[in-house]
Amino acid sequence: MKFPKSINITPPLFVFLILLFLVLTEVFYFEKVNSKTTLDRIFFLIIHISFWLSAAYLFNSIINKFFWGGINKIPTGSFLLNKIKDFLGVLTYAIVLVIIFVNYFDVESKFGLLAVALIATLIGTFIRPYFMCFLRSVFLSNSVAFNIGDWIKLSAINSDKEIIGEVDNIDRRNLQLKTESDTIVTISQSSLTDFVVENFWGSGKETRLEINFNFDKYMPVKRIKRVLLAAAEQSLDDYNLISSNETEVIIKQITDDTIHYTIYFWINPWAQISPEKIIDKIISTSVEYLQISGLYFADEKGGDYLISTSTEIKRIISSIDLFDTLNENELIELANGINETEFLKEEKVIKENDEGNSMFVVVEGLLDVFVNSKDGKQIKVGRLTPGDFFGEMSLMTGDKRSATVICLTDVLLYEIRKESISKIIGNREEVINEFGEIISRRTRLNVEFKEKYEKSKQSFLNEIVGKIKNFFKHG
Known part of the structure; x- marks a missing residue:
């Protein structure tokens, strides 16, 4: 201590x-x-x-x-x-x-x-x-706005110079800071009047940080907020940064043709992670999710983003390994039959053991996957992020839903129904074996599937292919 x-x-x-x-x-x-x-x-x-x-x-x-x-x-x-x-x-x-x-x-x-x-x-x-x-x-030449052990930032009033560090010692003449690189910086009390002092631990250990993004004003606000919030929530979860305060995405201002968005999030800086590291993670994840959803920063691309175009849908589903073997025409046909569906936070998309004949692709937002234990309790077994998909076994084989999927944030999903797959199988029957091969390689998120996966690869593949043929009445 x-x-x-x-x-x-x-x-x-x-x-x-x-x-x-x-x-x-x-x-x-x-x-x-x-x-x-x-x-x-x-x-x-x-x-x-x-x-x-x-x-x-x-x-x-x-x-x-x-x-x-x-x-x-x-x-x-x-x-x-x-x-x-x-x-x-x-x-x-x-x-x-x-x-x-x-x-x-x-x-x-x-x-x-x-x-x-x-x-x-x-x-x-x-x-x-x-x-x-x-x-x-x-x-003293300056009143003390920090304690030993606090992390503070000194921003020079007349320049861009910044010093960030942990307060290591304070005396009547000097202030000593230990930076992230373990360097000791000594600043005279008299020179503190040239700096603006920001105490990250001023009112407690948690500090609210912010990240700013700029988007074209014609881009849909709801979609932008949904993508940025999902990126922030997932980044914080990746580092196990749990806060009692909610992460928020707000519009800070509008200038000309640009809307300025700000992500507000809470962490215990340096005790858990450095602000620079988590900010980099959130920005990187935001860029990734924006690319998946087909949204762009200001001045990058113009257009109407309120409804996904067939081209955008095709681009997204073509990146899914389940459809790797489909040709260009098959991807276009599949994209034309997709339903774009929105769900609200905490809404249940599918429920374990329910009947189903469709699968979903996550375009925007986050979802959690749960399975029921033997004593009836729900156990979280996974997290779905943009680019992931679920429900493919029900779509391809008619099996009951093997897990419950609940929205962690507001989400946008692409729903692929049995009718769309039937057209592709009707034109090219060998695609059944291709689907079966891909599905047999995927490790499902629930315990029941893991037990089945212990079977030999070939017997499991034959079982999947047989189910697909039976479900679509082929062979």
Whole structure:
């Protein structure tokens, strides 16, 4: 565990031990005399009062360093925890002052004294931040907007220079940052006025980051948002970055013929992953999904994107391995018979054990695949992303649905029905063996299929081909 280096307990501990020695050895011993104040009494009071105040300071330093600075580290900006910390710190000094007045100035320990001490503690709790702010303005050139261990970005006001790193140490003169490359950067407190400070961990560990995209204003907003959201969700899932805050895609502004979109997402930067790495992942996945869906960035291509054209559909299905062996005319015929279908988030596309005679190609969005366990519980076994397909066994063999597929986001699917495949098989019967060969190589996502796949390759191929022929009444 890392503790603040700026809280050094060695000097107060050294002072406390010296004063403790002087108190215990009674070097300045004084018998109480009411008639006069002697020089011995003055030294006696100085030593004993200093001892109690040093004890309070040492106690607060230890608590601030090892508890508030480590075990229960307070996020910058946490009002409640900071007030509790301030209250306990002021209370320590209030208790010490009561001890001093009672023991050395013959003040009786009554309810009134304790009430005054408590009121002073409450007042001190709320004025302490202003008092510390005043001290910083006098002794430091810049107020501290971060703690030890926070990740911050310093952006120069008059240039493009940026420094990103973990706050390694803070003292009255310098700020030390440890960068991602483990380089220590030292910045003087006086020069911090030339930078804008962004604290990634300012109000907690999670930080909202953003990525901006520009698209032609004629492109459908719903489709753009669906693709970008799917790319962000899948990228975060790939790195197992789970947040209680939802990922969002919003329109930030419109300028001329361009719509500016922004993806907002939450991560624990550097503790989980560096922002640069996850941003690169989301952008790369967005480009991949946009290419699959036939959408383009601003100024790349013009046209109407509200409904997929036959050419776009053919381009997408031609990339699916199930249709690798189809010729150009067969792909065109298949594309012409495809239904474009939209589903909403959390909507069920197919259900395990239901009848079915169609398959689906994922164009936009994300879906999760579930199978039922022996005790009836749904188990997630996979994730479908743009370019994936499912339901091919029901389409080709008439088998019942082997899994349940639920939309994780809004999705756009291409549905291929039995009638479209029947036309192709009717014109070229040998395509049955080609479909059977491809399907037999695919590993299904549910347990039942995996057990079947343990059969020999040839026997399994023969079983698939036989089912296809029987389903389409051939042979």
